[in-house]
Amino acid sequence: MLKKGLILAILIGFSLMFIPLIQNFHGNDKLSDLAKYYTENAEHGAGAANIVTAIVITYRGLDTLGEVVILFLTASVIGFFLKISKSEKDETLRFSKLRKTSELLETATKALVPTIFMFGVYIFINGHLTPGGGFQGGAVIATGFVLMLLANPQFKVNHKVIEYIESLSGFSFAILGALGAIIGLGFLDNKILPLGTFGELLSAGIIPVIYSFIGLKVGAELSGIVETLSENQSEIEI
Amino acid sequence: MLYTISTLILSLIVLVLAVIAIIHKNITVAIIAMGTVGLFTSVIFLLLAAPDVAMTEAAIGSGLTTVIFFYVLNKIKNHDA
Numbered sequence: 001m002l003k004k005g006l007i008l009a010i011l012i013g014f015s016l017m018f019i020p021l022i023q024n025f026h027g028n029d030k031l032s033d034l035a036k037y038y039t040e041n042a043e044h045g046a047g048a049a050n051i052v053t054a055i056v057i058t059y060r061g062l063d064t065l066g067e068v069v070i071l072f073l074t075a076s077v078i079g080f081f082l083k084i085s086k087s088e089k090d091e092t093l094r095f096s097k098l099r100k101t102s103e104l105l106e107t108a109t110k111a112l113v114p115t116i117f118m119f120g121v122y123i124f125i126n127g128h129l130t131p132g133g134g135f136q137g138g139a140v141i142a143t144g145f146v147l148m149l150l151a152n153p154q155f156k157v158n159h160k161v162i163e164y165i166e167s168l169s170g171f172s173f174a175i176l177g178a179l180g181a182i183i184g185l186g187f188l189d190n191k192i193l194p195l196g197t198f199g200e201l202l203s204a205g206i207i208p209v210i211y212s213f214i215g216l217k218v219g220a221e222l223s224g225i226v227e228t229l230s231e232n233q234s235e236i237e238i
Numbered sequence: 239m240l241y242t243i244s245t246l247i248l249s250l251i252v253l254v255l256a257v258i259a260i261i262h263k264n265i266t267v268a269i270i271a272m273g274t275v276g277l278f279t280s281v282i283f284l285l286l287a288a289p290d291v292a293m294t295e296a297a298i299g300s301g302l303t304t305v306i307f308f309y310v311l312n313k314i315k316n317h318d319a
Binding site: 052123131132133135136139140142143146150222225226229230232233 | 289290293294297298301302305306309310312313
């Protein structure tokens with residue numbers, strides 16, 4: 001009782017600290033200088049119809065590289081700690097215990113998975129034109145992968161393929177960024193390819209290329225995480 | 239006005255589901271409640287004019303996280319037995 005009272009008192013104390021913050025808050029009636037710069041320059045400077053993409057890939061490209069690295073570390077740590085027991089006998093034992101997936105799920109998966117993959121690719125290829133981008137597209141691809149695993153748990157993925165897609169995309173992303181520093185104005189500069197016509201698929205310089213690589217990388221990483229966890233379920237039967 | 243009301247209703251749903259996710263005794267129900275929090279949050283993001291974030295939240299928050307939690311739950315359950 002005393003403990004709960006103390007916790008409550010501490011929480012109330014913390015919330016009191018935020019009162020001056022709320023009292024001093026007043027919203028901006030116009031854009032800040034940085035926001036104004038972005039909104040004015042995204043069209044001609046970066047050539048992207050989607051300003052968010054222009055900021056994420058070009059103006060704040062280094063942050064995106066950091067995010068990709070964090071995701072990569074997460075995937076590696078999960079793969080490192082969840083060791084997979086390689087034994088054919090365990091596998092058959094495990095699958096014999098599983099309930100058979102329903103006809104509905106299997107048929108729907110056959111129809112839906114290619115569509116979901118295509119939608120994911122659409123999202124990251126059109127990242128500079130419509131809302132969305134590499135991370136979103138990759139996540140959508142991974143959900144399609146989850147559906148595939150749910151319908152058919154025996155499904156085996158070639159780990160080598162996932163690894164190669166993932167490392168090659170990450171490598172190309174870093175190389176393209178470095179090319180910007182060598183040829184263009186700075187690291188991850190998007191003008192090393194022609195900007196093209198505003199609003200077309202092949203425009204905005206290097207943004208669609210980088211976003212495609214990010215999409216492949218994120219999709220491969222998230223699928224890899226789910227796949228590792230799914231395979232790791234077999235360890236339990238021993 | 240309609241915008242404010244719909245955002246408020248969605249926020250209330252999210253709050254209720256979040257409380258369910260915390261206090262429910264059955265872990266399966268709690269995980270599903272957590273996934274639904276992600277789903278409704280993505281709708282709120284969409285209403286707040288952030289379609290990029292909404293997409294991520296819908297795919298990761300309600301799709302992948304739920305599945306990963308179920309995998310982990312299954313593993314933990316089997317270890318206990």
